[in-house]
Amino acid sequence: MIRRDFSERDIHMALDGELPADERAAYEAWLDANPEMKAKSARFTADRTALQAAFAGVLDEPVPARLRKVVLGEAPVKVAMPRSRWWLAAAAAVLVVAGGLGGYLAGIDGIGLENPAEDRLAEQAIAAHVVFAAEKRHAVEVPASDKDHLETWLSNRVGLKLVAPDLTANGFQLVGGRLLPAGESKAAMLLYEDDKGQRISLFVTAQSAENAKGTYASAQDGPRAVYWLDKGYGCAVVGSLPREQLAIVAKSAYGQLLAGLAS
């Protein structure tokens, strides 16, 4: 039996059939001696089985006629431009809020790639978040301890009845807020923090003339904005949380904001 030190790397190699046969026994012994690694191996093995099962059905689907035709030369071969639809889907896949939102592609056709008002709101919100969420002592102008004043002040300046959403159910506490420029108008920024120090911000302006909603990220690894625009106001929730988590927090914040506006 070959003796050598094993590591997590070997779990992947074993799973993918890349572990040399003569190391297999020693590897199994190592797994038995390391319950944590054994558990990890079991989880990865189960995930692999689930992945294979999830896509197994595709092989049994009949081949679409349009694909057969390409190969059999019954359709003219076009090489000019790649089809537009799949890369739009690919773009969406980069940003899409994962999980629980199955079927997002159902509505992907006809989504404009350019929508300046939405982009502007999301970009302003992301820029504000990048600058202020990183500040330790000067992140906000009015702290959460002065919440009533914060709400009255921002409501007056922005011109909307603002109620700071309570996001404690999502693990976020209000840090405070500040007033910001937003194009020719003003925006309110409310900053929240969880117990790990992760921050998200809420960006609200009264300038909007259209209805839209979506998610936006200016860089693949940068913070993401989930935004809504409606007649009379625009709102974005920005953070670097996992997409799904951000979507949940955003939904909760938006619901409360809306209730506040109407109160």
Add this chain to the structure above:
Amino acid sequence: MVTSETAVMDEKKAAILGEIPRLRRYARSLLRDRDAADDLVQDCLERALVRLDNWQTGESPRRWLFTIMHHLFIDQMRKVNRRGEAAMLPLAAAEAVAQPSEQMESIASREIIDALQAISPDRRAALVMVAIEGFSYAEAASILAVPAGTLMSRIARGREELRGLLDDTARRRAIRIVEK
């Protein structure tokens, strides 16, 4: 000789036809949406047919086709990122009920497919290549045109990320149940 050339062409086309189910499966794991995935396969097949001469007899049609399709996929992902185009995603559509092609998916399948879509395209491709398509590390590294070490780290990170997302989903589901 014209006849033998035609015979070789037909043989190549037959081999390509035989790979379509696998190509569709790979495309589906990269893009999820059935039509978008088939569009990618169609782009791949069109490109392959124009370059039929580049394909050496004896070279595995599977590797050749996967290489073409993977490059189409990655090139477009890069272009999309470089242009910084915002994929506008109406939440209403996102929240819509799963489309018909997905109705057959079990909840577990849907969760893992969603999680797979959420990991980076590079890691997704590497993981799918070995875990679903069954390519060896050497084959996958050559198709993806990355060194073996890079491939391995993408696979390892992809698996970790996927598991993390699934754990998150499971935790949230548990919370929802408790809330009921």
